[in-house]
Amino acid sequence: MTGMFNKRSEDDELMLKCIGETNPHTDQVLVIDARSKVNAQCNRVIGGGYEHSSYYPNCDIYFGGIDNIHGVRDAYQKCFPIWRDQWECKNYDDIMSKIITIKWKELLQTILKVACLVSETMIIDQKNVLVH
Numbered sequence: 001m002t003g004m005f006n007k008r009s010e011d012d013e014l015m016l017k018c019i020g021e022t023n024p025h026t027d028q029v030l031v032i033d034a035r036s037k038v039n040a041q042c043n044r045v046i047g048g049g050y051e052h053s054s055y056y057p058n059c060d061i062y063f064g065g066i067d068n069i070h071g072v073r074d075a076y077q078k079c080f081p082i083w084r085d086q087w088e089c090k091n092y093d094d095i096m097s098k099i100i101t102i103k104w105k106e107l108l109q110t111i112l113k114v115a116c117l118v119s120e121t122m123i124i125d126q127k128n129v130l131v132h
Helices: 010-023 037-045 070-085 092-101 104-123
Strands: 029-035 059-066 129-130
Touching: 010 029, 010 129, 029 037, 029 104, 059 104, 070 092, 070 104, 092 104, 104 129
Parallel strands: 029 059, 029 129
Antiparallel strands: none
């Protein structure tokens, strides 16, 4: 990972190299950063970082597009009252409008897209995958 000053992590680089070496088919590793690329780049301002592909030659980097993991948790928690109240509510459109408001469908779609990529990469491409 590299932060604001492009500080490298030799431990991370070695770990990903070793992960690649465990696979008899290929040393390539797909690294999935669950965040959006914009959020990963913004995180560098506060000293965080993300994998820079030039430091990880055996890795492909993919950004999952989940803008904020706390937003996922909050949306999930907001779904409980909707699901609980669905039995009392006779208006399907009202339920759907509430789900649309919290963007639950979009979040699930993004998460499932990444999950499909993970399974495809492992099963079809026979590569190791690291998700964080």
